[in-house]
Amino acid sequence: MMKSGFNIELKNVSVGYEQTGGTPLEILKGINYDAAPGEMVALIGSNGIGKSTLLRTMVGFQKYFAGEVKVNGSELSEIGVKELARIMSFVSTENIRVANMTVFDLVAFGRFPYTNWMGKLTETDRHKVDEAIDKVGLQGFKNRQIMQVSDGERQRAMIARAVAQDTPVIILDEPTAFLDVSNKYEIFHLLQVLAKERGKTIVLSTHDLNIALREVDKLWIVTDEGIFQGAPEDAVLGGWLNKLFKNENIGFDLQEGEYFFKKEFKAKVKVEGEGLPLIWTLRALNRVGYQIVVKAEPDFHVLVNDNLWTLKSRNETNTFQSIYQLLASLE
């Protein structure tokens, strides 16, 4: 049932587009990446840097101009389309809107490389489709029209289709775009489970860095200053996350492991208190542009106590019921 794992190696690869009567337009060059079975890899980089082009090249939609792409040791360009369909499956952001197609029908497309010329599903095929639907948590949605389910459910159905295709490699181009936060987490988790339980090699591109940092085994980072691959934590320590954006106002908080927007601080504030109320008060004050200080002399104090916020400045002291009220008085 489980196929032996396939690894992917990119050696000195150049990707881009062919131009009529000239040298190809290279978007990315000198790419050296690899992914092992059971590994979930996230490809990150700013918009327009060529993530989709790289992924499209990896699934064989476009040619590569230099270097080698090895799938379990064989050169990708020498693998036929039909054979490749049993090695790799692909999921994109493209929203599939077909009338009169049920979730089951959509997922059943995954069995396409295995069915006869009429596309007739055998008992085994049906079983695998049902299994894939269960895997992504769409039981009960089987006979629903794909036009009548939410974007998140449809995206999960697309992933189920890739699962039903039963390939050792799954490549996904921004599978979590347009989804809400809980759906994003669920999809990352689902892919992680597939990688671990079934030894699949999963490569996906994403802009959800905060989730990727917590969920994936490996990052492939593409920046103008070069490329990186390694554990997310290695990327953080190597300062790669700060290189991702050309915008000077975006910084990566090495402590929090999150991106933030750099602001001019309005004033200094010292906050005292404990527990969750303290943490979220700090965030709120930071958000509206106050610098949190510990040792320096603050412009004012905030005391957090029993869900009451006390603001002490030089001349007056006020108490508030909520962070919202506190912030409103600061304005």
Next chain:
Amino acid sequence: MKQTNEHTHRPVRLAFIILSLAFLLLLIADLLLGSVIVPLKQIFLAFFPSAETQDTFRTIVLDFRLPKAITAILTGAALSVSGLQMQTVFRNPLAGPFVLGISAGASLGVALFVLGFSSVVTFGVVTATGAWPLAMVAWLGAFLVMLLVLYVSTRVNDIMTILILGILFTSAVTAVVSILQYFSNESMLKAFIIWTMGSLGSVTNEQLSVMAPAIFLGIALAFLKIKDLNAFLLGENYARSLGVRIVRSRIFIFLSTSLLAGTITAFCGPIGFIGIAVPHICRVVFKTSNHLVLVPAVILTGGIVMLFSDIVSQLPGMQTTLPINSVTAIIGIPVIMWMIIKNKKFASVS
């Protein structure tokens, strides 16, 4: 599992049974009705040479009505299948059999033949050559366009580019045909205009023996590509990732469409509307996007619609036949409008 199976299959089977019955009834009605009403018994007797039947009825049924009915069925089936293929491949609900410019090519062939000759020979010479040359030049025109389409489709990767090229090509050919019309004399112009109105009655038994195999070949190609057509519903990227050889598959489908649309246009003129409408009707009736069901469904429904149109075009008591092109539009468009209003989802093909 079995339950869902039956649940989805029962309405499909029922729809096929009902449509088959309608098909048979309309076929008999088409043989029965016309300027002369043939008694039902005579229709059956006509098929048995030894049986005692009146020769006039036998001539009417076997030499006129039967070829016309078969032509109607072939026309409906061919145009509907090619329309379905184009709507799926281009993922566009407005696509039809003629988006590739096939009928434009046929029109140009006919226009060059009918109108181009007007400056050299008299009208009598053209009409004396009969229906064969007309069909041949139309076929030649369609065939040349098909070669062009196939060449372009191996060179151009983007399916939308092919669609746009087809539309531009059609416009260019229409312009050339207009110029030809402008310079031709009245009787030639009338001959050409009549050809553009379409006709099922001009197809002889002899021509049917060429037309039918061509249509069967086109439909057979469509059946062979059922699986790929389904994959095209998800777009070309997904189709390729499922193992479809896009360019090769596209060539087969274009070949099928060209053969179907080109042959019908050559023998019956450019018959519009059917190719766009019938696939939509079938999607609503059969509630499926699976071409394994849709291809046979459009063949059956296309036949029904054309048989019905043919009956309307020569209602009893009328000595003349209405142009089939107008009839298909007048009876079909209200049906489609009603379906759009009743079922909003209808407009989205893919």
